[in-house]
Amino acid sequence: MPKPKSAYSQPTKFGKEDHHIIVVWVDNEAGVLARVIGLFSGRGYNIESLAVAEIDKKKHLSRITIVTKGTPEVIQQIKLQLGKLIPVHKVADFSRNDPKILFKELALLKVVGATKKLDKAKKLCKKHDGLILDKTKKSFVIQVTALRREIDKLVVSLKPLGLISVSRTGAVAMTKGEEVFTQ
Amino acid sequence: MPKLLSGAEIVFKALEDQKVEYIFGYPGGAVLPIYDELKNHKTIKHILARHEQGAGHAAEGYARSSGKPGVLLVTSGPGATNAVTALTDAYMDSIPVVCISGQVPTHLIGTDAFQECDTTGITRPCTKHNWLVKDVNDLTDIMNQAFKIATTGRPGPVLVDIPKDIQFNKGIYKVSKNKLEKKLNGTLTNKINLKDVDKFIEMIKKSSKPIFYTGGGVINSGPKASEFLRELVSLTGFPITSTLQGLGAFPGEDPQFLGMLGMHGTYEANNAMHDCDLMINIGARFDDRITGKIDEFSPKSKKIHIDIDPSSIGKNVKVDLAITSDVTELLQAVIKRFKERNKNFIESNKQKTAKWWSQIDKWREKKSLNFINSKETIKPQHAVQRLYELTKHQDTFITTEVGQHQMWAAQHYKFNKPNRWMTSGGLGTMGYGLPAAIGVQIAHPKKLVVDIAGEASILMNIQEMSTAIQYRLPVKIFILNNEYMGMVRQWQELLHDKNYSESYTEALPDFVKLAEAYGAVGIRAKTPDELDEKIKEMINTDKPVIFDCVVDKVENCYPMIPSGKPHNQMLLGPEDEKEEVSDEGKTLV
Numbered sequence: 001m002p003k004p005k006s007a008y009s010q011p012t013k014f015g016k017e018d019h020h021i022i023v024v025w026v027d028n029e030a031g032v033l034a035r036v037i038g039l040f041s042g043r044g045y046n047i048e049s050l051a052v053a054e055i056d057k058k059k060h061l062s063r064i065t066i067v068t069k070g071t072p073e074v075i076q077q078i079k080l081q082l083g084k085l086i087p088v089h090k091v092a093d094f095s096r097n098d099p100k101i102l103f104k105e106l107a108l109l110k111v112v113g114a115t116k117k118l119d120k121a122k123k124l125c126k127k128h129d130g131l132i133l134d135k136t137k138k139s140f141v142i143q144v145t146a147l148r149r150e151i152d153k154l155v156v157s158l159k160p161l162g163l164i165s166v167s168r169t170g171a172v173a174m175t176k177g178e179e180v181f182t183q
Numbered sequence: 184m185p186k187l188l189s190g191a192e193i194v195f196k197a198l199e200d201q202k203v204e205y206i207f208g209y210p211g212g213a214v215l216p217i218y219d220e221l222k223n224h225k226t227i228k229h230i231l232a233r234h235e236q237g238a239g240h241a242a243e244g245y246a247r248s249s250g251k252p253g254v255l256l257v258t259s260g261p262g263a264t265n266a267v268t269a270l271t272d273a274y275m276d277s278i279p280v281v282c283i284s285g286q287v288p289t290h291l292i293g294t295d296a297f298q299e300c301d302t303t304g305i306t307r308p309c310t311k312h313n314w315l316v317k318d319v320n321d322l323t324d325i326m327n328q329a330f331k332i333a334t335t336g337r338p339g340p341v342l343v344d345i346p347k348d349i350q351f352n353k354g355i356y357k358v359s360k361n362k363l364e365k366k367l368n369g370t371l372t373n374k375i376n377l378k379d380v381d382k383f384i385e386m387i388k389k390s391s392k393p394i395f396y397t398g399g400g401v402i403n404s405g406p407k408a409s410e411f412l413r414e415l416v417s418l419t420g421f422p423i424t425s426t427l428q429g430l431g432a433f434p435g436e437d438p439q440f441l442g443m444l445g446m447h448g449t450y451e452a453n454n455a456m457h458d459c460d461l462m463i464n465i466g467a468r469f470d471d472r473i474t475g476k477i478d479e480f481s482p483k484s485k486k487i488h489i490d491i492d493p494s495s496i497g498k499n500v501k502v503d504l505a506i507t508s509d510v511t512e513l514l515q516a517v518i519k520r521f522k523e524r525n526k527n528f529i530e531s532n533k534q535k536t537a538k539w540w541s542q543i544d545k546w547r548e549k550k551s552l553n554f555i556n557s558k559e560t561i562k563p564q565h566a567v568q569r570l571y572e573l574t575k576h577q578d579t580f581i582t583t584e585v586g587q588h589q590m591w592a593a594q595h596y597k598f599n600k601p602n603r604w605m606t607s608g609g610l611g612t613m614g615y616g617l618p619a620a621i622g623v624q625i626a627h628p629k630k631l632v633v634d635i636a637g638e639a640s641i642l643m644n645i646q647e648m649s650t651a652i653q654y655r656l657p658v659k660i661f662i663l664n665n666e667y668m669g670m671v672r673q674w675q676e677l678l679h680d681k682n683y684s685e686s687y688t689e690a691l692p693d694f695v696k697l698a699e700a701y702g703a704v705g706i707r708a709k710t711p712d713e714l715d716e717k718i719k720e721m722i723n724t725d726k727p728v729i730f731d732c733v734v735d736k737v738e739n740c741y742p743m744i745p746s747g748k749p750h751n752q753m754l755l756g757p758e759d760e761k762e763e764v765s766d767e768g769k770t771l772v
Binding site for chain 2: 030031034035038039042073076077080081083084085086
């Protein structure tokens, strides 16, 4: 394929990409989420999952947790660019393999099928202490809290057993022990 | 109980508190209450542009030449969308602009009302911050924050979107403490670490092939920064080069100045950047027009980067010493420390850098800005040189449009003071120069302001001639007219087999008659013989002038770092061009 003629350089070196969990504390004001995700899409960063909710009603603080993938340079840029947004208070960056950090994601899974398949499906969920929230003869809805990649796996293995609906919150993270993240 | 004011009154109260003298704008339905209030505030003068983009660039020109924030007032919908180019331009070049936009009344937002658009949504990525005002009692705080954010840290544009009902509603004007103090640059503090300063000096002392590489950050930091820069450069005896935006921070004719660097920079500046062992970046951002091929960029050097914006550091190029700081503060600290400990640095260092300087002199001998002059046609470079020679004795402000003429202006016009050079570098906005010149002339009524233009660019905001006439602003538009979009044609020549697709303008106006139609003065120069006289005539005309300088149609802008090449492989002129640009190179301009 002939290379396109353009006015800009092409990337020549690709660094190794890694998963990171970025946690952002923001003022819960109109448009703040759009600012954060607009920054990601505008600068070409990935968002693999996003979880956001207000965590302090009095101070109007929200906590946004974003799972992203990028080279160390890109992750560094993400942190610095987020830090420049006016409603952002602090930005934390956790590597997926950091042993000092807890990561969890919640998923609701609906499986529909014959009893035999349903039983099999429930068994698969047991490993993650699945909590059945709703049950009929032909279906159940189960709540599973686990790591992202564990849920990924579970979803794949439940597919042939009648999994028809998946709803996931996206990962959230917290430091272990007495420490809290300060910047 | 404090007196209640309408939203429109609060806007002006805030503008008065910020000592705003001029606002650039264009009225419309959703902003009429604010325009209605204008008559009650004699200290604030409104400059009516002919297009909101023009108003925006005028605000930028005002800001860049005066160091004060530019204020822009536009209506909702098309008013706001027309301002987007100017806001993005200000964002890319770090220019403080406060844009106030009208919005449809609160109850109509989201109904696709007449002249409604999602202004804060559209301008979110091209402003430092923006606000949609939902309660008139928030307006005071928002207006004050707007100025604070626009002018502190790395400066930039902000936008305040005010629905029409909020402009009418009554509220309290009360200045409260700014809560945002902590992190306007994304960092908690900007305290200079003495260890960094010492490391900086240590690196200076160790190097034998150093270079200062300075940018718009020096200009933005204020006139003191330029003074300190001059002092430090003279204390060290090191060579210095500048980006497009940094021109004027250091005197253009000083022997230590190597000229501009980058794609159309000088041979000596680019080669020195490539071969140096210490690069001191002050307020520049390793832009892609500067670095050329990034993995062959200055391979052997240690790099120091000083920038007020931490996200600029390490974005494109890894550095050895990063200092997040305002340029003035840091240079002051460095100079103080340097003087305390290195009284005779230059003397002891002369020998160490002697070889380096003699190498630089060899590069200089190439005289990379030279061109083959002609007796029949005006060469564009010659025209800029003549303009410089005939205006250098007075304090002249230059703006430009975007293209070949811009690069020739940067190469051949020498600047000795900061804030004298206004050009759209980051966004590269054609049509920037004329409205910017208007803003400059507003800030400096008695000074000579010249927009060095191309005939294609100037037509993008030519309507602002009308503004210049209305306010008796004697701006000079110096058009290097080659009937081509010259830079487009140059790239087509080099990269697209001379297929000059749509880069020739078939039907240009008669610029002399056009000037007269607006009530300005038109001057045309066709030959080198008459050039000087005509330029003098332009300078001595106390009215806006359009100067149609008919130049060589096929002249290209050299020197040039060609496609996909590093700094040390420049093209010096057409004779170098014959070397085929590789297929890979073609993608890399």
